[in-house]
Amino acid sequence: MKLKLNTPLGRKIFGRTIRAFSISFWVMVIAFALMRVTPGDPASARLGAGAEEEAIEALREQLGLNVNPFQQFINYIRDLSQGDLGTSLVSGLPVGEIISKTFPLTLTYIAFSFFFAFLISIPIGVLIGWSNKASWVYSFRTFTSVVIATPNFFIAMVAILFFSVQRDWAPVFGYEPGFPGNMKYLWLPIAINTLILVSIISRVLLASVIDTRSEEFVETGIIRGVSRIRFFWFYILKPSLAPTIVLMSYMAGTMLGATVILETIFSLPGIGRELVGAVLASDYPVVQGILIFFGVITVFLSFFGDLFAYLLDRRVKL
Amino acid sequence: MKDNVLATIQDLRIDVRVTRRIRLRIVDTASLTIQKGQLLGLIGESGSGKTMLCRALVGTLNRRGAYIESGSIDFEGIDLVKAKKKDWRNIRGHKIGYIPQSALAGPNPVMRIGAQLAEAINQSGKKPSDEVRRRALELLELVQIRRPEVVLKQYPYELSGGMKQRVMIACAIAQNPKLIVADEPTTGLDVTVQAEIMELLRSIRKEFDTSIILVSHDLQLINSVCDDIVVMHAGATIEKVPSSKVTAALHPYTHALYDSRIDLVEPRGKLRTIKGQPPSVGKWPTGCRFADRCDFVKDVCRTTDPTPFAQVNENQWSACIRHKEIYGGAK
Numbered sequence: 103m104k105l106k107l108n109t110p111l112g113r114k115i116f117g118r119t120i121r122a123f124s125i126s127f128w129v130m131v132i133a134f135a136l137m138r139v140t141p142g143d144p145a146s147a148r149l150g151a152g153a154e155e156e157a158i159e160a161l162r163e164q165l166g167l168n169v170n171p172f173q174q175f176i177n178y179i180r181d182l183s184q185g186d187l188g189t190s191l192v193s194g195l196p197v198g199e200i201i202s203k204t205f206p207l208t209l210t211y212i213a214f215s216f217f218f219a220f221l222i223s224i225p226i227g228v229l230i231g232w233s234n235k236a237s238w239v240y241s242f243r244t245f246t247s248v249v250i251a252t253p254n255f256f257i258a259m260v261a262i263l264f265f266s267v268q269r270d271w272a273p274v275f276g277y278e279p280g281f282p283g284n285m286k287y288l289w290l291p292i293a294i295n296t297l298i299l300v301s302i303i304s305r306v307l308l309a310s311v312i313d314t315r316s317e318e319f320v321e322t323g324i325i326r327g328v329s330r331i332r333f334f335w336f337y338i339l340k341p342s343l344a345p346t347i348v349l350m351s352y353m354a355g356t357m358l359g360a361t362v363i364l365e366t367i368f369s370l371p372g373i374g375r376e377l378v379g380a381v382l383a384s385d386y387p388v389v390q391g392i393l394i395f396f397g398v399i400t401v402f403l404s405f406f407g408d409l410f411a412y413l414l415d416r417r418v419k420l
Numbered sequence: 421m422k423d424n425v426l427a428t429i430q431d432l433r434i435d436v437r438v439t440r441r442i443r444l445r446i447v448d449t450a451s452l453t454i455q456k457g458q459l460l461g462l463i464g465e466s467g468s469g470k471t472m473l474c475r476a477l478v479g480t481l482n483r484r485g486a487y488i489e490s491g492s493i494d495f496e497g498i499d500l501v502k503a504k505k506k507d508w509r510n511i512r513g514h515k516i517g518y519i520p521q522s523a524l525a526g527p528n529p530v531m532r533i534g535a536q537l538a539e540a541i542n543q544s545g546k547k548p549s550d551e552v553r554r555r556a557l558e559l560l561e562l563v564q565i566r567r568p569e570v571v572l573k574q575y576p577y578e579l580s581g582g583m584k585q586r587v588m589i590a591c592a593i594a595q596n597p598k599l600i601v602a603d604e605p606t607t608g609l610d611v612t613v614q615a616e617i618m619e620l621l622r623s624i625r626k627e628f629d630t631s632i633i634l635v636s637h638d639l640q641l642i643n644s645v646c647d648d649i650v651v652m653h654a655g656a657t658i659e660k661v662p663s664s665k666v667t668a669a670l671h672p673y674t675h676a677l678y679d680s681r682i683d684l685v686e687p688r689g690k691l692r693t694i695k696g697q698p699p700s701v702g703k704w705p706t707g708c709r710f711a712d713r714c715d716f717v718k719d720v721c722r723t724t725d726p727t728p729f730a731q732v733n734e735n736q737w738s739a740c741i742r743h744k745e746i747y748g749g750a751k
Contacts, residue, residue, distance in 0.1 A: 315483075318525040322591070325478050325518045327509050328539055340530040415530050416575045 114420040115409065122405045129397030134178060136393075137386040138171050147384050148191060165191070178390075187394075188387035190380075197391035200376060205395075207277070208361050208372035211288045215295035216354065222296070223304035223346070228338060231311025242308065246301035254360060258294050258367045265290055275369035291368050295360075299353065306349050310342035317341070344411040344418045351407020355400025426598060426631050427477075428453045432491035434472050434481065444702045446486065447472050448655040451729050454599070457629040459622065461642040461663065463677065464652030465698050470635045471521065473652070474603045476500070477633070478518045479508045496598070513540065517592030517630075519585070519602040526588040527576040533587055534572035540591035559590040563620060582613035586620065593624060600624075600632045606641070618645045639666070640681050648735070651677065654698050654709035657729055660737040670738035670747055673710045708741070716746050 145161040146153060162168045166177055181188065187197035230238045249257075266274045272290040314320065314337075323337040361374030369375070373392060380388035412418045434447035447469035454460045464470050475481045476488060479500065493500040495516070498507065512518075520526040528536055537556040553572075560568035563586040576584055585605055592600050602621065606614040622645050625632050636642045643649065643663045651659040651674050659671040669675055676694045696713040699705060707722035708714070714721070721742065729739040740746070 318520045318522050319528040321480055322518060322520050322526060322588070323528065324480055324483070325512045325516075326539055326591070327512050332539070336528060336531055341528070416577050417529050 114412075118405055118408065118420060122401050125401045126394075126398045129401065130179070130182070130394050131175070133390050133393035133397065134175055137390050138174075143167075144191060144384050144386055182394075187391035190388050191385045192380075192383050192388075197388050200388060201373065201391060201395055204371060204373040204376045207279070207284070207370060208358070208365070208374060210284070211292050211295065211370075211372075212354065212357050212361070214288070214292045215299055215357070216350065218292070218296045219299035219303055220350070222300050223307055224339070226300070227304040227307030227342075227346075228311055228334075231308040231342075232315060232338060234312055234315060239308070239312075243305065246305050249297060249301040250305075254294065254298055255363045255367055257298070258291075258364060261290055261294055262367070277370050287368070287370065291364055291370065295357070295364070299357075302353065303346055303350060307342060307346045310345050311338060314338060314342045340414060344415040347411040347414065348404075348407050348418075351403045351410075352400075354403045354407075355396070358396045358399065424455045426454050426456045426458075426496065428492075428494045429473070429476075430492045430494070432473070432476060432493065433489040434469070434476060434486055435489045436484070436486040438485075445489070445704075446655055446701050447476075448704070449729060450491075450652065450655070450657045452650045452657055452660065454631050454633060456598070456631055457625065458648065459625050459632045459634060459646045461639075461646035461649040462633055462635045462652065463637065463639050463642065463649060465637060467654075467698060467701060468652040469655040470637075470652050471603055474518075474601045474633070474635055477599075477601050478512060478516055479503060513597070514595050515598050517595070517597035517600040519588050519592045519600060519605045521603045521605075522607055524581055524584065524608055527579075527584050529576050531575075532572070533574055533576065533579070536587070537572070537591060537594065540594035555594070556590075559594055560587070562593070562624075563587070563590045565590075581609050582616065585609065585613075585617055589617075589620060589624070593628065593630070596628060596630075598631060600630055601635075602632060603635045604637070605634070606636070614641060618642070621645065639677050640683065649674075654704055655701070656709065656739065657737075658710070658739040660735075662735050665736065668747075670732055670736060670743040671710075671740045672714045672716055672746065676713070708739075716742065718742065 143158075143162075145158050145165060145167060149157055149161060159168070166174060169177075178188070185198065187201070189196050190200060193200075226242070230242050262272075262274060265271045273287055277287045278284060319341075320337050323333055328337070358374075361372060362378055363374070364370075365372045365374035366378055373395075377389065377392045379385075380392065408418070408420060412420045429450060429452050432447055432450040433445060435443045435445050438444055450469065450473055452460070452462075462470050462473065472481065472486060475484070475486070476493060477495075477500065481487055488501050491501065495511070498511070500511070503511065527533070531539075534553070534556055537559060538552050541552050541555050541559075556572060557568045560571060565571055565583060565586050571579070571583070571587075576587075579587065589605070592602075600621075605621070606617050609617065618641065621632055621634065624630060634642055634646060639649070643666055646663045649659075649661050649663050649666060650657055651661075651669075651671065653673050659669060659674045661669050661674065666674065666678055669678065673694075679692045680694055682691065694713055699709055699712070705711065705722065707724055708717075711717045711721045724741055728741065729737055731737050732743065
């Protein structure tokens, strides 16, 4: 599709793009500010308690901390615009490199979880929603409520106890890169993530399908006698899918936050565990870089989610 | 006269499943006949069962948990009550068209108008050919939509309520059905658009000799376009009267409906209403269900059961057992 800026759709997309960039900017500001307001001086923390005043001052200068925070921010943005996220205080590696090293693992299991969750949610949501059988809907809602209400680390721990400790179906921790070897370590986190995602996504889809079911246009579709496949897509799924798409794009951002917990429990060397390590070590360029990375991904995913939902169903407000 | 009949509904009873055990009767003893090329008005208050009657005619009761308990619907020799899925496929769209209740929610919001029309023209829904496209344009012109080429590519949200309903009418007449069921087709439209839609239905009837069942709760609106009016109250048909003779109706309810017209009221005068509410579904009394609201009620009205719907003269039917007494046995 060729995008023209003078069409209503083009204008909307243009507006949303501007908005996505401005939100990304504020994400940067907040990530930056958060690291400045947390107590402790990175320089003195690095050098330990007995360090000399001059050494600390020298390190502060080296880290660019000797100027006021506003100037620091300007410098940070300047570096960022050149693709430089700074360097880790601990390992001395560029933050960009750390992210590109740890993120693929996280992306792998998040992508798999979403893929499976989507595949499972659609038949569940459509079948139960379309039947609109009170007993089915009720049991389904009860089950998913329990899953949603249970903290994900608890589900993870129970799963480890059951699958790794009691039975030897999954390693308790560890990781080896490369497909398919990594699946041995990843299948359990993927399964847990999928379970949680299915509970949330299919609930929303179910509610939309129940709404769609009672719409007048469904009646006309039946009376028109369209084929089964056309009916399923144009009269059930397509009009019900928009909220689910929007939710999924939003969830993808939230999931990044949840990786912190999951990767710690399964000790997977992904970006979430990297983030935890960096926070504990006051490695603020890494924390800042990862937070901004997460933020920008979340903002743009939700932008694409909204856009896709709009293309699917024009009732969506862009 | 007899062989001119297109469809006959005889003593139709429709129940709805509330729970596994509890059933509610929502239509009880509804009867009507519709002639070829006739524009029949079906009128009644909310909850009188008009919509359910329409759904029975297009075979979509089931998805609302309702089913036909007894009675028959004869449509060109086919009993629709016993029709199977396969039979419906040949009836819906081809022989019976349907115009939905709400203009705003009638068209599918996720399909372009062209695609919906293509579906209505050619149910297989294959890729629209030139022929289908030509027919779609022709239909849009028929329902007086300006710039049909543009509208074909539009989504329903881009159209006004009146245009949406015109599109729905175009879909309903796509296959030249013998009968069109229009379930309150002007709900939610403003008065001038209502009149246009009514006029459109009338011209379609004239041009294609289609029979139309026009459902409404607005007697004033449909009285001017319909040939005959069938009045429903609390799930039963209670009167059938030619629209020209509504003032000589033979059931007190029809009179009450007619008298509660706003335009009959003098400026700042008192609006005449029908006292009370229609008995709610499941709480129908024995005898005449209008008895509690009727000005002419006598004890006999409450004991005679069930309310008979009887032919009074050549083209008038009434369910009032005392119509002779009340209206002097109209000629």
